[in-house]
């Protein structure tokens with residue numbers, strides 16, 4: 001640098017003198033350290049950037065910023081597509097996910113040390129027509145979901161091609177696809193790569209092959225990655241996917257060679273959402289101008305009524321009148337000030353909210369079923385909010401909650417607490433553990449960028465203390481709790497292309513908060529009732545302990561002439577009356593009643609399940625499987641099913657009779673639904689191993 005500056009030969013004193021009396025001097029040339037570049041030269045350097053080149057450099061935007069996350073993103077994109085395709089075709093999804101460690105030239109290393117993985121995802125969906133396979137898997141921004149307004153997991157048209165591009169970039173291997181559209185058509189095998197300069201597919205191989213599946217798609221990618229269990233891992237993604245998609249049967253072959261069978265627990269394909277037209281409130285001026293140019297309608301009123309949802313021909317005429325435009329005007333002639341007037345007129349007209357049949361929320365029953373099957377707990381509840389709208393896009397918020405550690409664990413904890421702690425010894429109780437938030441957008445679990453997400457912020461902003469759960473300022477609520485939130489929308493406003501966090505629109509925040517508050521209220525009611533019931537039960541146990549003594553003493557005083565059994569019975573009745581009566585038994589789940597006043601909720605007690613667990617279907621399982629929550633696998637349940645069903649029906653009938661009402665209408669539910677719930681009560685009270693020991697230990701402690 002110094003060498004390029006003019007060296008000064010003048011002494012310092014002379015220079016400083018000059019500075020005190022400056023003389024006007026000609027403008028100095030711009031000092032530069034490099035040869036200057038002309039505009040023409042700069043112009044010659046301008047080049048178009050292809051979308052694939054852009055995302056090759058910015059792969060972190062697509063969720064490929066580190067090897068662990070990249071492995072998850074690849075699996076996620078393939079599984080999401082498979083589920084979307086199956087549901088769109090009305091097929092109950094049967095998905096196989098295989099992740100294998102691959103040796104770099106040699107034998108495959110153990111999964112934890114491997115840096116390369118082969119991912120294979122197979123579905124039983126409709127398959128893909130031959131011509132579409134190369135662009136789908138090797139062209140960014142190519143897909144069937146971007147231009148339509150309808151709820152689906154994918155929306156951008158980048159997902160699977162980006163995963164393939166990441167594989168190509170890190171291992172040099174192409175994506176392999178097998179697809180078949182039906183039993184009579186052949187299966188096609190393709191090996192494709194993306195030409196990143198042109199964003200076009202390169203077909204390396206294509207042929208017809210024999211494939212055992214009658215219909216579906218299989219995609220195989222080799223990518224650089226890291227396999228590690230725990231939070232935000234492939235395993236967690238699979239687990240959480242099943243919670244929000246109980247209609248899916250998923251087989252997961254882990255890199256460690258395990259086979260995890262996650263059975264289908266709900267046998268209905270979600271209702272297929274309808275495609276809707278844009279709502280007038282959701283469009284911006286530029287968009288309106290483009291629509292005016294592209295429309296096939298010849299009249300302005302026809303354009304408004306035909307290209308937007310919720311605009312009737314009469315309303316279209318009204319809008320034209322407000323804008324001062326003729327309903328017979330040609331849409332293409334509406335531009336400039338006229339278009340602005342039209343835009344303002346639309347915004348000032350009262351238009352009905354968009355239809356919501358474009359959404360397919362999970363539903364309270366399915367959420368309850370998913371949470372119950374996968375998470376251990378004592379209390380479960382689910383809330384589906386009515387549809388709302390942000391920027392013209394309809395959406396539905398659903399929330400669920402699983403609280404507690406399951407009755408067995410709760411009992412162990414209770415016993416541990418009986419041992420007094422030494423001074424300074426920390427109490428590792430439930431309260432030290434923070435709640436876990438599981439977030440979903442269009443049924444897809446969101447595993448990264450939690451703190452940037454509107455769902456997480458709404459959970460933090462909810463005052464959980466009101467509902468009996470401790471919470472430090474600005475922190476998650478404490479306790480053994482899993483909070484589930486799902487946003488279903490035709491367009492989920494993600495904060496980035498990697499689809500990891502939901503943007504904060506006021507309408508969305510409000511709906512999430514309302515759903516969480518409802519869950520919190522139900523949890524609060526459950527906790528209060530349980531607390532009260534436990535203390536009443538303890539009192540009753542103490543009374544019962546002394547009844548024996550009192551009866552014997554009275555008998556002795558009366559010289560052995562007292563009717564001992566009668567007195568004992570009377571005292572027991574009195575103890576029962578004084579300790580909340582049957583209500584205490586009810587809350588503690590001892591008399592087969594459901595959680596009254598807590599809609600769409602399940603309470604699990606050592607004695608059994610209170611409330612209605614939504615219907616489970618029974619399928620034969622190939623491999624040994626246990627549900628994520630450690631509850632018995634489906635076959636075992638199937639065996640216990642008939643007995644449990646008979647018992648539960650009998651219990652509810654007797655209870656209903658006691659309350660003087662028809663058995664099936666106990667909780668304003670249909671007979672069929674009530675039946676389902678009882679059928680899958682997997683822990684018949686009498687058969688429960690902890691039921692008797694529990695009662696014994698309580699008596700002992702009293």
Ligand SMILES: Nc1ncnc2c1ncn2[C@@H]1O[C@H](COP(=O)(O)OP(=O)(O)OP(=O)(O)O)[C@@H](O)[C@H]1O
Pocket residue numbers: 077081082085123125126127128136142143144145146153154155156157158159160161162217
């Ligand atoms: N397994 C599959 N079966 C049938 N069609 C598929 C399958 N996988 C992908 N497709 C089709 O390929 C298209 C492109 O998939 P891609 O994942 O790239 O984008 P997307 O799912 O539309 O959006 P996103 O980028 O948000 O995932 C999809 O829109 C879908 O029509």
Ligand SMILES: [Mg+2]
Pocket residue numbers: 077080081153154155158159160
């Ligand atoms: Mg996709």
